[in-house]
Ligand SMILES: NC(=O)C1=CN([C@@H]2O[C@H](COP(=O)(O)OP(=O)(O)OC[C@H]3O[C@@H](n4cnc5c(N)ncnc54)[C@H](O)[C@@H]3O)[C@@H](O)[C@H]2O)C=CC1
């Protein structure tokens with residue numbers, strides 16, 4: 551937002567962290583080598599967001615409810631909340647836009663998603679993402695306001711499709727990481743990526759998402775990035791599981807969204823009669839219900855079928 555020329559209030563819940571960022575003009579905990587733009591003002595006072603005309607919600611998916619509840623008290627109802635988290639609420643199986651809509655009835659909601667490692671965006675490497683909102687004017691306006699020389703933001707009306715692509719690709723990345731970590735090879739990774747993507751297409755269709763959205767940046771684009779790169783926390787988590795680490799060791803204290811989302815995604819699919827064997831396998835692996843070798847064997851011994 552700052553690179554696109556907007557004045558930005560950067561809220562963090564930890565007062566020490568906000569103070570440190572204001573003093574050092576950097577975020578030593580998350581992006582240590584990137585200076586904060588002069589137009590970014592860190593704070594830990596939520597009330598300072600009350601004058602903002604849009605909010606980018608960049609907290610873990612499982613914290614969206616808590617933070618939106620607090621925000622609902624300070625934001626005017628016309629201010630759009632743009633969900634940047636990628637996941638599904640674990641305890642309820644809710645899509646994040648439904649969590650937000652419940653807490654801020656009638657207020658505008660959008661989602662920003664796509665292949666974009668935070669560090670790449672922060673240092674101004676070329677990146678393209680999708681911003682979706684059911685209101686076409688809101689989607690186009692927000693996309694234009696966030697776009698800059700390095701970040702290209704496409705707009706879309708398909709909020710559901712964008713959410714499912716972003717949440718689902720993290721689950722697939724864990725599967726791909728596990729295959730690589732276990733030494734199953736690049737062909738296995740390609741097979742998991744392609745068959746996993748077809749699972750995402752099926753579940754998205756069942757929940758009203760458009761195939762075109764899944765084929766775009768927020769679906770295929772992010773699947774390609776996250777399933778192929780060891781810089782992805784989800785992929786790296788899977789890779790460590792594949793090498794024999796426990797779930798806790800494999801996470802290494804980092805946020806692994808796919809580990810929280812896998813079971814919820816698999817349950818959403820089941821509820822609409824959609825088959826997602828790869829997502830089911832990741833859910834079982836993460837919950838400790840199955841080992842990697844038996845999981846791979848089960849996937850490989852499924853009945854042969856036509857490719858869909
Ligand atoms: N890091 C990346 O490259 C990208 C991340 N995302 C998504 O953004 C979301 C956040 O991820 P990151 O920023 O990378 O995670 P992170 O772990 O680097 O940072 C999360 C931040 O949220 C704060 N936080 C956690 N729980 C909170 C709560 N209950 N209330 C207030 N603040 C809370 C943490 O203190 C931390 O500062 C995730 O859903 C992720 O999938 C999306 C695209 C790229």
Ligand SMILES: O=C(CO)COP(=O)(O)O
Pocket residue numbers: 636664665666667668720723772775776781782783784785805807
């Ligand atoms: O969403 C991302 C890139 O688009 C970041 O992926 P990880 O959370 O796996 O690091």
